[in-house]
Amino acid sequence: MGRAIYQVTPPATDRRLARIVLAAVLLLILLPILAGVWQTLRAAAGWMPAIGATDAGLGAFRELLAIPGLARATLVSLWTGVATTLLSLALAAACCIRWHDRGWPLRVLAPVLAAPHAALAIGLGFLIAPSGWLARTAAPLAGWDRPPDIGTLNDPFGLALILGLTAKEFPFLLLMMLAALKQIPLSRHLRSARALGLPEAHIWLTLIAPQLWPLIRLPVLVVLAYSLSVVDVAMILGPANPPTLAVMLTRLYGDPDLMRLLPASAGSLLQLALVILAGAGVMGLQRAIRRHGPHWVAQGNRLPGLTVAMRIAAICGGAMLAMTLASLAVLAVWSVTWRWSFPDILPKALSWRFWARAGQIAGGPLMTTLIVALISAALALAAAIAWLEAEDRRAAPRAPWAEALIYLPLLLPQIAFLYGLNIAALGAGLPQGVALVTWGHAIFVFPYVMIALSDPWRALDPRLPRAAAALGAGPWRILWRVKLPVLLVPVLTASAIGVAVSVAQYLPTLFLGAGRVGTLTTEAVTLSSGSDRRITGVVASLQALLPILTYGLAFALPAIVFRNRRAMRAGR
């Protein structure tokens, strides 16, 4: 009998799923982004035959530069974006150091992470406006019987904008840091460094931070890109005249004069350059620190005042969280207010009637929001599960380029490719409307669902699929009957995050819906400029309530399904 010599290689099916998933992601996410950037480039070069622009050249840029306030808008964008990122990073780091071994921060963070940016910004406006809750609280002390004449909102330096963005971005970074901490041998390092008598803040800066940084670098770049180019929050809290660059461009895109699309596209490239420049700055900073940091530490240097600064930052972080929760509360209060005159801390009369009246305004948008959110979250979840399952079957770790591909939609400013994508979709004969908007949302939902699901997926006890395989179960049965049920909690959490991300989208709805698709977010942003606070309160409350309820459902459902399964509840 001959000797059977064979090499063990994974069967062909093991790679087939990976190929299908990659093809789908390239086709549905990368291709539209590239097509969008391409169309933007063409329009910026003066080429847009659809509106009769066939004069290739630098005319669009000349027109852009001629817009009054452009330089200031660009500078304000740069300043607010960079300041938000640095502030969020500092607050998140300080809170991470103080709270990393406690369980409650995650529970407090959940509603803040779930609430859409626009709702939070509107609530923050109700809080810090001259006639807001803070001024009302201070009124008896300051002796105000009328709202004070202080420009706390839409200030020209973008301070309110920085505050509003940081309130939302620092909890996100904090969450990413807490998740990343689980991947490094934290307690071992802390113990050995404490034994050397080093101060806590110094240990974190010189020992933990360098290990943590590669794990949170992409999230930080996401925050940077987002803060530099955000539109909805900047419309609500940002400077008015000139506004930030992204707001200026959004208005330009909406100009009735279609020829204004050309300078708008040129401006989109400027916005893209701004994001790339700032990202390069971060990478340069990283390089410099890597180069000189170890030497500096080895010489026994310490940052003076670091401990105190860390403590102050952690207190600021806590205050920021409290302020954010108060912003959500004030939304709810305004939504049921009937009469509330200035120095009163609470309304004089309450009423539900604005909920009824808002039903007429917000009923349609609510349905649209729900449909778009549920479908885009479901699509993104299916893609994420397929991607992770394909990784399991290939039995190879994720390549860096794949990680970058997942993050790409979040690293580019939306305004750089969304209008171009709209043009490309029109050119390809795709109908504008809810379907296109849903697709646009899914492009941005997918990365967040992937971020939320990847770590729990990899943390699944590898013995479970092995045991199932030993019982004769094939890969699909293992996926459906073992992996997904055991991962129910993270799968539902990722779905809830997907819904929250979709509900919060503004620009994709505006551009891909061609102004004809209204969601709670577009409605809330429109109302935020000078409408009745009570109606704005109702719509923004609704907008915040939707994702928060989804989160609640994601927490409650496993508790009901697994009420008789002890191992599925404890600490999972």
Added chain:
Amino acid sequence: MLELRRLQIRHAKASPLFAPLDLRIDPGQVGIVMGPSGVGKSTLLDAIGGHLARDFTVDGDILLDGSHLAGQSPQARRIGVIFQDPVLFPHLSVGQNLSFGIPRAIRNRRDLVEKALSDAGMAGMSDRDPATLSGGQMARVALMRGLLARPRALLLDEPFSKLDATLRSDIRAFTFAHVAKAGIPALLVTHDPQDADAARGPKVLLGA
């Protein structure tokens, strides 16, 4: 009958994990492979069950009931594995765990599950949460679950090593009795000499 002929396993370009292995286990018998940890006992089981990671090379023959297993997928081989830990599925009830592996074509699944439970001295515990079972009960459920999948052979990967002494001989006797009853060959890897003494099948000491 499970037969290993001149079996060797190598990782990538490294030298073989152990000297060529010959072993013949008749139906109902428990064959023993002993050896120090790290010698490749678990890798041997992976090779037989078809769970070997990529980059491993298998040399020699593995035969089950006279046919070669080389190149077959784990599902096609139908070889059960009992691990060191019971690894019960935490989201399923005890009964659902037991019926997980029962082949689709079989009709009276409930009866089979009830029968297995009463054989294990656990009658009426079908709806229990596996997390509430005792260690011995978990071990018995894991074995019964493996046998209900109707395997053509059973691999036992140190399944008694984490049990305390009194429970160990209990579960060992239970396991060996059920292997004999099922009439399939079983291969037990262990470093407990008592396991070897209790088994009536062939014994091999694995070494480099």
